Amino acid sequence: MNKLWITAALVGAEITRAQQPFLPLTPEEIAEEAARAREAGAAIVHLHVRDPEGNPTQDRDTYARVIERIRERTDVIVQVSTGGAIGMSAEERAQPLALRPEMATLTCGSVNFGDGVFLNPPDLIEHLARTMLELGIKPEIEVFEAGMIATAISLVKRGLVRPPLHFDLVMGVPGGIPATAANLVHLVASLPADSTWSVAAVGRHELPLGAMAIAMGGHVRVGFEDNIYYRKGELATSNAQLVARMARIARELERPCATPDEVREALGIRPC
Ligand code: KMH
Numbered sequence: 001m002n003k004l005w006i007t008a009a010l011v012g013a014e015i016t017r018a019q020q021p022f023l024p025l026t027p028e029e030i031a032e033e034a035a036r037a038r039e040a041g042a043a044i045v046h047l048h049v050r051d052p053e054g055n056p057t058q059d060r061d062t063y064a065r066v067i068e069r070i071r072e073r074t075d076v077i078v079q080v081s082t083g084g085a086i087g088m089s090a091e092e093r094a095q096p097l098a099l100r101p102e103m104a105t106l107t108c109g110s111v112n113f114g115d116g117v118f119l120n121p122p123d124l125i126e127h128l129a130r131t132m133l134e135l136g137i138k139p140e141i142e143v144f145e146a147g148m149i150a151t152a153i154s155l156v157k158r159g160l161v162r163p164p165l166h167f168d169l170v171m172g173v174p175g176g177i178p179a180t181a182a183n184l185v186h187l188v189a190s191l192p193a194d195s196t197w198s199v200a201a202v203g204r205h206e207l208p209l210g211a212m213a214i215a216m217g218g219h220v221r222v223g224f225e226d227n228i229y230y231r232k233g234e235l236a237t238s239n240a241q242l243v244a245r246m247a248r249i250a251r252e253l254e255r256p257c258a259t260p261d262e263v264r265e266a267l268g269i270r271p272c
């Protein structure tokens with residue numbers, strides 16, 4: 001049976017407390033949210049952190065504090081962001097890799113991102129990929145456009161990423177690939193045959209494309225980074241609430257949730 005891997009994107013870099021009153025910001029709040037997401041069925045947390053004012057930061061020590069709190073609470077896989085926030089420098093973004101997390105994101109190209117540009121030029125992609133390879137960190141390839149899959153395959157050919165690849169198909173970002181069923185089928189058909197993948201669809205697309213991914217045998221990312229609503233006009237009350245809904249749908253489709261250790265084994269993640 002192909003168990004479902006749920007990733008909870010707990011914090012993100014763009015959402016504010018004014019938009020989502022339950023957004024976790026402090027290390028304690030983020031760890032609590034990680035533990036609740038794990039109880040609801042998540043195996044992985046995709047992690048961004050905030051400074052004391054609530055602004056996005058890639059500060060290594062802040063990541064260290066948050067990861068320490070998470071480790072005190074739960075066995076969930078911690079996947080750090082190397083994307084950070086729009087406008088951050090390459091050095092800033094790479095900081096959490098020094099902590100040798102189990103997983104980290106690797107976006108394989110640049111894309112317009114709302115009013116900004118999420119810059120991922122070739123030298124940055126190569127630097128992040130090489131660092132992850134050297135430190136034994138499992139990359140999750142973030143795909144915002146179909147061409148990014150070809151870039152990921154070229155990294156394998158150059159020995160910068162070891163197959164099998166694990167992809168996260170990020171759909172519905174304004175400027176990136178629209179979150180449609182046809183586009184999801186196209187992206188999945190474009191992946192190397194031995195790949196695993198999840199879908200992270202933004203806003204109102206999170207639920208239908210997540211359900212579609214479950215039916216297709218893929219995996220799912222949910223959480224405040226991508227979507228702050230439970231349904232139209234009703235804010236979600238926690239990341240765990242969004243995780244629990246996906247877990248319920250998956251159970252009905254005979255795809256029980258994988259534990260973090262089951263995902264570690266499948267992805268070949270070194271024990272932390
Ligand atoms: N905050 C976005 C600009 C990642 O975490 O690697 C980029 C992002 C991707 O969230």
Ligand code: ZN
Nearest residue numbers: 012081083225
């Ligand atoms: Zn992110």
